Amino acid sequence: MDAKKVEKISKALADPNRLLILKELRKNKNCLYCTDVYEFVDLTQPSISHHLKLLTDAELIIPTKEGRNMKYTLNNKMIDQYVNFLQTLKS
Amino acid sequence: MDAKKVEKISKALADPNRLLILKELRKNKNCLYCTDVYEFVDLTQPSISHHLKLLTDAELIIPTKEGRNMKYTLNNKMIDQYVNFLQTLKS
DNA sequence: CGAACATATCGAAGTATTTCGATGTTTCTA
DNA sequence: TAGAAACATCGAAATACTTCGATATGTTCG
Numbered sequence A, B: 001m002d003a004k005k006v007e008k009i010s011k012a013l014a015d016p017n018r019l020l021i022l023k024e025l026r027k028n029k030n031c032l033y034c035t036d037v038y039e040f041v042d043l044t045q046p047s048i049s050h051h052l053k054l055l056t057d058a059e060l061i062i063p064t065k066e067g068r069n070m071k072y073t074l075n076n077k078m079i080d081q082y083v084n085f086l087q088t089l090k091s
Numbered sequence C: 001c002g003a004a005c006a007t008a009t010c011g012a013a014g015t016a017t018t019t020c021g022a023t024g025t026t027t028c029t030a
Numbered sequence D: 001t002a003g004a005a006a007c008a009t010c011g012a013a014a015t016a017c018t019t020c021g022a023t024a025t026g027t028t029c030g
Helices: A003-013 A016-027 A045-057 A076-089 B003-013 B016-027 B045-057 B076-089
Strands: A061-066 A069-074 B061-066 B069-074
Touching: A003 A016, A003 A045, A003 A076, A003 B003, A003 B016, A016 A045, A016 A061, A016 A069, A016 B003, A016 B076, A045 A061, A045 A069, A076 B016, A076 B076, B003 B016, B003 B045, B003 B076, B016 B045, B016 B061, B016 B069, B045 B061, B045 B069
Parallel strands: none
Antiparallel strands: A061 A069, B061 B069
């Protein structure tokens, strides 16, 4: 994993609301609809949309279109790759 | 590991210069002096001092005073804790 | 088709981060 | 003890991030 990617993922993880989204994603069996997020994140719709976009761009979550809804699932593979990078920091 | 700590560590990892410092730290057998950093990070002394402070505040590196020099070592334990948190995100 | 719903995008305001030059503090050494 | 060396701190400028209201786009359903 190259430095740019590590930076992007780290940035995506560096916000309390986005961490909250990821945590709830796990609770909900790795499946979350955009509308669900309003219930536990106290932000307006455009802000939530923005945060979901950053998580998507970092490939930490994978969006799927279902009619007029968006379904998000956690990308376990990307977390694994990120963890692998962190392990290489250790000697 | 609480959310605030995760956020702090993620922020510390979300910068190319700080990632560079961590990478070089591993190369140098987890031991780095402040002056060493000038050689691979193209920033002024105050900026490097600032970045080292953020890494220290996140407890990713541990500073030791040696006379008028500062020695930095990687904090493997904190990386492990951070990795543990990331693993809990997966289901 | 038209209204309602779900989400995305745009532009702007507020806030945080990065970077620097100038200067302060501590420690070593001649 | 004076000067240099290593690092920290301060204040300001530039840049980036977060958030919002307004509005646009795509989808469903009556």
